[in-house]
Amino acid sequence: MNTPFFFENLTKDLENYQRAIDAHSIVAITDARGVITHVNDKFCDISQYSYAELMGGTHKIINSGYHSRLFFKKLWKTIASGNIWQGEICNRAKDGSVYWVDTTIVPLTDSTGSLKYYISICTDITQLKNAEAQARYMALHDELTGLPNRHFMKEYLAAVIESNGLNQAYGALLMLDLDHFKNINDAFGHDVGDDLLKVLSIRLSQHIHPQNMVVRLGGDEFLIILSELSSIEEDARREVRDIAEYIHKECSRPFLLNGKLTHTSVSMGIAMFCNNTLQAHELLKHADMALYEVKRMGRNDILFFDASIEQRILVEQSLLSDFRLALKRNELQLFYQVLVDAEQNIKGYEALLRWQHPVHGLMLPERFMHLIEKTELIHTVGYQVLELACQQLLAWHQQDEASHWVIAVNVSAEQFKNHHFEKNVVEIIEKYAVNPALLRFELTESMFYADLNQSIKTMQTLIEFGIQFSMDDFGTGYSSLSYLRLLPLDQLKIDRSFMAGMLSNPEDLAVIKTIIALAKILGLTVVAEGIESEAQFLLLKESGCYLFQGYYFGYPSKF
Incomplete structure (x- = not known):
C-alpha cells in the first residue's frame, strides 16, 4: 500500500468536501464553550458581519430574540450530551433584519471522547418561512380589509x-x-x-x-x-x-x-x-x-x-320547518276581500294568504311571511298563490256575474326581482288559460329603490302580456313623484293607516285628498283600503275616491 498516496487523496477529498459544503451551506465552528472559531463566507454574507467581527464571539451576536431561553437550553443540552441537534432558528442580521436557517449542529470529540468543537451547518430558508408566514396570514386574515x-x-x-x-x-x-x-x-x-x-x-x-x-x-x-x-x-x-x-x-x-x-x-x-x-x-x-x-x-x-330572544327564534325555526311541510300538504289557502265602487258594486277581490296550521289553526301572513321572505321559499309561495288565484279566475269565468272580476295578488320584493319572474308568471297564466287582464299585481314602494330601470322593464313586459299593476300601502314610504311618473302603474292604494284617523284628524284627511288629487293628475285610479264604517265610506266618496276595500264591505272569506 502506498501510504503517502492514500493520505494525499484523502486530503484532496476532504478539501473537495469542504468546498462543496461551503458552496451550499452556511458553516460555523465553535469550541466547546460556544466561542466562534471559524465561519465561512456564506455565514458572513447572511449575517452581514465580517469574519473579524465574528471571531472570538458567540452566536448571541445574531440572536433575534424570537426563541425563548428554554429553546436554547434544550439545544445546548442535546449537543453537550454528544447528540446531533436539528431544527429551525431565527437569527438577526447586522442591519436588524431577521432570517431563518435550517440548522444541523454536530458535536465533535477528540480521541479521549471529550467535546472539542461544534460544527453548525445551515441552509437559508427565509423565503420559505416568509412564504409560510404569508400563507398563514392570508389564511387567518380577510383579504379585503386586512382584519x-x-x-x-x-x-x-x-x-x-x-x-x-x-x-x-x-x-x-x-x-x-x-x-x-x-x-x-x-x-x-x-x-x-x-x-x-x-x-x-x-x-x-x-x-x-x-x-x-x-x-x-x-x-x-x-x-x-x-x-x-x-x-x-x-x-x-x-x-x-x-x-x-x-x-x-x-x-x-x-x-x-x-x-x-x-x-x-x-x-x-x-x-x-x-x-x-x-x-x-x-x-x-x-x-x-x-x-x-x-x-x-x-x-x-x-x-x-337574553333568553327570551333565543326562545322566540326557536319558535320561529320550528314554524319555518312546519311551513316547509305545509307546502307539501297543501295547507295554504286564499281568502278574498272584496273591492267595490262608489255604488258598492263588486269590481274584484284581493287575494289574501292564509295558513291552516294543524296545531295553531288559521294563521295570518303576519305570523309567518317575514320568515318566509328571508328564504328561497318565498318564490315557491308566490307562485303557489298565483296558481290558486288563476284557479279562482277559471271558476269565476263560468259565472256571468263574476266573469269580469279582477283578482289582486301581492308580490314580494324577492319574487319580483327574480330573473325568471316574468317567464314563470306567463307560464302559470297560460297553464290555466285565464285572461291576464283580470290579474293585478300589488307592489310596494320599497321594491323600486334598488333598481328602478329593471323594475320598469319587468313591469312593461307583463303589462304587454295584459297584467295590471297597483302600488300598495301608498303614503307610508318615501313616496317620490318621479317614481309615480316613471312607473307604468294604473292604480294607487291608500294605506289603511290614514283611514283610522281621517274622521278626527284633519291631517290624515288632507293626505288622503292630496293622494286622490295626485292620482287624478297622473291618470291613476285610487283604492282606499281599511274602511270600517259608513262615515269613512261617505267622506271618501265626497273626497273623490272611487274604489273601496275594508271590513265595512265584508271580511275576507273563501269561495
Missing part, C-alpha cells in the same frame, strides 16, 4: 374566554352588520361596496382599544371582541353599552365613496360572558341571535342577548 377573519377568531376567542374566566372579568361579543348593504351594492356597484367595507373596518379599528379585536366574519358582518372588562356585571354592561353606542354613532357618520357622500347605519347584537360558562360557538350564536332580533325590530339599533 382577522373567522378562522383567526376561533382560536383567539377561546383564549379570551379562558383568560377572562381566570381573571373573573367580563368580556363581550359585539356582532354588527350594515343595514341594507345589498342596496348599496345594487345601486353603486360592488367596488363601492368594497370601499365602504374597507372604510368601515378602519373606523372600527381606530375606535377599539388595542387589547380588543375587530374581526370580519364575512360579507358586511363584523365582530368586535371585548376582553378584561369589569368583574361586576352591571359595570361591565355599562362599559359595553358605552363602547357599542360610540361605535354605532361612528358608523352612522356619512362615508365618502367614489366622490359621493353615502349614508348608512348598523345593527348590533351583543353577548356578554364570564367564568367560562359558555363555549365560543354558543357565545357567537347568542350575539347572532341578538343581531337577528335587532334587524327584525327595524334595524339601526343595539340589543343585548
